[in-house]
Amino acid sequence: MNAPASPPSPYSSPSARSNVETHTLSVLVDNEPGVLARVVGLFSGRGYNIESLTVAEVAHAEHLSRITVVTSGTPETIEQIHHQLERIVPVRQVTDLTLTKRSLERELAMVKVRGRGENRNDALRLAEAFRAHIVDATTESFIFELTGRPDKIDEFVDLMRPIGLVEVSRTGVAAISRGPEPI
């Protein structure tokens, strides 16, 4: 129980850990070699958290990629992350979707469940309730495909655990703002 106390960071205020928030940042970048490494390296180099990260090209002609990163920290840290990201030369735009309050977040998961008899029926009923699709089936297993908010996926995975959860593959969060305007 006596984990060694980590030395207090000399340069942060004592209240630093008291109000940790989770934010989703959308980062539009030029799709050039190494740009993801720059973004990820910023997080590791400065000691920021990455809870989830997705990246894909979204406009081929303009070489535009969109990185969605879910991170946690105090409001001050989140503000720092935002502006540190803006400093990266190939970064075009950074938007804190959590601050806009009007954003949609979705994640896709594939969940492998193994079981026979009553467990198999339970799995099917729950999958239906969660609107999960069966994408693969054998006589003793299913693979469900499920899309939703991360907490919904957490919930589904928790329910599958006693039934016979084998493994989960998740994409991480993709996010977009509501309404007709771009971010």
Add this chain to the structure above:
Amino acid sequence: MSREMTGAQMIVEALKDQGVEVIFGYPGGAVLPIYDELFHQDVVQHILVRHEQGAAHAAEGYARSSGKVGVLLVTSGPGATNTVTGLTDALMDSIPVVCITGQVPTHLIGSDAFQECDTVGITRHCTKHNYLVRSIEELPRVLHEAFYVAMSGRPGPVVIDIPKDVQFARGTYAPPRGVHHKTYQPKLDADVELVREAVRMMVSAKRPIFYTGGGVINSGPAASTLLRELVGLTDFPVTSTLMGLGAYPASGKNWLGMLGMHGTFEANNAMHGCDLMVAVGARFDDRITGRLDAFSPGSKKIHIDIDRSSINKNVKVDLAMVGDCAHVLESLVRVWRAEAAQAEKQPLDSWWRQIGEWRDRKSLAFRNSDKVIKPQYAVQRLYALTKDRDVYITTEVGQHQMWAAQHYHFEEPNRWMTSGGLGTMGYGLPAAIGAQLAHPKSLVIDIAGEASILMNMQEMSTAIQYRLPVKIFILNNEYMGMVRQWQELLHGGRYSHSYSEALPDFVKLAEAYGARGIRCSNPADLDQAILDMIDYDGPVLFDCVVEKSENCFPMIPSGKAHNDMLLADLSDDAGIEIGSIIDEKGKMLV
């Protein structure tokens, strides 16, 4: 006008088109085509260093003393990795540097080829931006863009990694045509409404202070001129970080001296007691703030910086203006002139009276001696004997650096080159070489320590080869003095490996290189020895043998606030008992 040529030719053409007159470099297999092109021309002067770290610091010294981009050219593998310290140094101190590295041919990348390393991977964290040029088509754009990125916004180092096959390939070169970067467009001017609000805060301040930093120097000479004008208009006191020395003249009546860990009593107390702090191009570094939760507790803070991420990073401010120092200062001067005249400006008499009391503590005073040269005295004499000349000062890192900052006084920007952010021992000699190349007729002095100077001693050869009359003024106390001081403060005087054992005879060492060596250990001989150094037409290694156990005061111990300074005790030879002053939490800091 576009022309067809090889990649190597493009590199040299781009250097010419960017106005580069001097580059620092070291040849090797992966840059041979570029060196062959350099051979055929005499517009760009190549300075052969003796170690690639030296090339990086020389480019920094050149850049900082001239306001231009410093350029270096090194080979792949070890050539590139040896520049990492210099690149990191330039990143921390915001120095515009372009570093061209050779790379193995593209088809060998990733095969662990001879002298291959992942240069863009290694330098990603220590550059503002970097490029691996994969085809001849992108080379001209990347070359010009690199200079733009290095120089604009908050300046910094940029690496261009160029595989050897790209250097041989032929393509079409186009000269720079007003680079318009699609994503990188720093904002230069602050919003007018924010400037007005800042002036309102300044007009009503009773205990204001300007806290200026390296950003004022980086912004160019206009920023220093405008700062002086604004200080003249407002009559606010002004202090500066290590990096910002010279932006406001040390002889100016509003000057409080440097602030921070080894800053003056008046500067730090004024920072602690002010009701309005105007930070200009400074970044609230931990050497400046001391204990954060006790940093200037009663003040409103205005922050001017071109880097948005510097704002609210360490210290929360009340009003932030993102922009270039010169642009924002110009707006402040203009609005102050227009609006402050009719507004109720607070009298600052009692604030200046208070500052006068702090000044009277004479926190830079030290006990002089007629038997042994005190390091502070050595810097004072060096200043007195060189101040009327056209002089540029560089330093290494340690006690001598702080004594130089305290006792050498700067009237102009770009005259002072020191490794502030990274604290790189070995910076001073190559930086002096760079400064001397930018200013061939000026007096360039590296104020050094005997430990630091040995880190890049090999660059003496460079100075000899190019007849650069740099003067290296070593404050030799036979210790890594700042390490020794901290061991005295924190570790019970157990001087673990901080004694400079087996030192070379610096006079003989100088002679071995073909330079002049001078040794002085008697205070009475010091002036004449310094004059001999200045008068010698060539590089000089000056071994100034000083008091061994002198500590650098004043000092804010780790974990303490600005109003909790240690001052030298002038009455007691042994100095002050400071072993118990730093608490357990403070010991964890550096």
